[in-house]
Amino acid sequence: MRVVVLGAGVVGVTSAYYLAQQGHDVTVIDRQEGPALETSFANAGEISPGYSSPWAGPGMPFKAIKWLMMKNGPLAIRPRLDPVMWSWLFKMLLNCTSARYALNKSRMVPIAEYSRDCLRALRAETGITYDERSQGLLQLFRKQEQLDGIGSDIEILKQFGVPFEVLDRDGCAAAEPALGAVKEKYVGGLRLPGDETGDCQVFTTRLSELAASSVDFRYGVSIKNLVRDGARVTGVETDQGRFEADAVLVCLGSYSPALLRPLGLHIPVYPVKGYSLTARITNEAGAPVSTVMDETYKIAITRLGDRIRVGGTAEISGFDLSVPESRRRPLEFSAGDLFGNGANFSDATFWSGLRPMTPDSPPIIGATRLDGLYLNTGHGTLGWTMSCGSGRVIADIISGRKPEIDTNGLGIERYGQ
Missing domain, CATH: 3.30.9.10 (D-Amino Acid Oxidase, subunit A, domain 2)
Structure with missing residues (x-):
């Protein structure tokens, strides 16, 4: 599948790495000029x-x-x-x-x-x-x-x-x-x-370098909105054109709600x-x-x-x-x-x-009610702690595989959506 990952922080990059490992054609989009330059840059380690x-x-x-x-x-x-x-x-x-x-x-x-x-x-x-x-x-x-x-x-x-x-x-x-x-x-x-x-920014940068042979990283690209066709999300509109996708994964941290709101999805992040x-x-x-x-x-x-x-x-x-x-x-x-x-x-x-x-503290990981749209966001202070597991879980979900752990209660459905 063509998968577009939005966000090149530690959660986005680990997600992209595991998706590429499972054979998907992955593109990562971020407004910054490199990986891990916002919340993942200088956290507590x-x-x-x-x-x-x-x-x-x-x-x-x-x-x-x-x-x-x-x-x-x-x-x-x-x-x-x-x-x-x-x-x-x-x-x-x-x-x-x-x-x-x-x-x-x-x-x-x-x-x-x-x-x-x-x-x-x-x-x-x-x-x-x-x-x-x-x-x-x-x-x-x-x-x-x-x-x-x-x-x-x-x-x-x-x-x-x-x-x-x-x-x-x-x-x-x-x-x-x-x-x-x-x-x-x-x-x-x-x-x-x-x-x-460990240094989260160093890890994210080096993992993106390891993944660069199979993941297309697009930096300095501003996301405008998600593109939908009825009940399905089909891509992302940016200041550098449209990126078509079979699946879009939102890993934008605190900026995730603003992107999702026009689609009628309201996450309390x-x-x-x-x-x-x-x-x-x-x-x-x-x-x-x-x-x-x-x-x-x-x-x-x-x-x-x-x-x-x-x-x-x-x-x-x-x-x-x-x-x-x-x-x-x-x-x-x-x-x-x-x-x-x-x-x-x-x-x-x-x-x-x-x-x-999130107000209850667990992250939001999983599919949404719109086909082709997935979330991996809301990790709070534990993005570095949970990044690799979250990335592996969402890669399994997008690939149609059963995750290795019970993910009940981690999805958007716990908020009535």
Whole structure:
């Protein structure tokens, strides 16, 4: 089949790779001049199936109020006259129950675990490198009540067979030696040894190079609209002409809803802005060896080769991509407080990107009610974590194959469409 993939971020490129592997004639279209130049460019670097949890959960409304009041808090809301924003927030609140949390988690963990396995297989098959490390993730607790409150998370980890370790101060320092110098800053942690790290932008770029012999990448092309013939989508109209297709796959992240809306498809994907710092390591002994999640500030501090990537903050402010200094400070504080001997974070590169979030948190993967139109979008903070699995699943669906995992609840039909 002729398949057109819209979007050359990590989700679009992995989807294109697996589609080409299954024998399809694949074209990827992106408005940027290369792959992974938007949301996939400088994310936190975590590949964290063990940390794949819905944002909406019991107690979240009260946590949100506390975070909004905190100095260096992880949440910011910039109120706008935007009914889509308020509708999305309301739908998220509806998911803040124990039952919905458990259901949404059950939909997220399998695709995340499968994705890590697909990534490992791809790495073995191709030899691709991307500053990858397989040394786990440490969720670090500064307060005793945080450590005491992990019981429900542990039960879910047990339910899905995800390996974990509950660590005291010495255990945290053994896993991340640089933390030994700041033991007074934390009380313990939860380590997920199966999680990995890596540079998403490097991975996406190198995978696109590997796929270039069988995938036609068209960069610098602006998408205007989808072309339909009755109940079937037959192509894409762009500023460089029409691309005919037997199947069109939308992997446009936060920009997916605008393209789908004229066709009567309404997906609740909204941009949640995140920020990152990238600093060169100046002292190996003071740097992390993998990823440390500072639970108090919801900030991930990740080792990427000779750099430290610091990612965090959830800002609900529409499609604004500005980088105000006020949002830099929480990242500098958290990283400097824990790994201040490892890098000079005041000299770090500052970046922002738009995470495509659904109100319930699982991504949207699958067919639509229009023949020939498929979706792989809405991964939120877990696009890097879920990319290979999502790409493999959607390639199987487009090819008419049964995916290797249960995809029930991941499609657009869960929103009544």
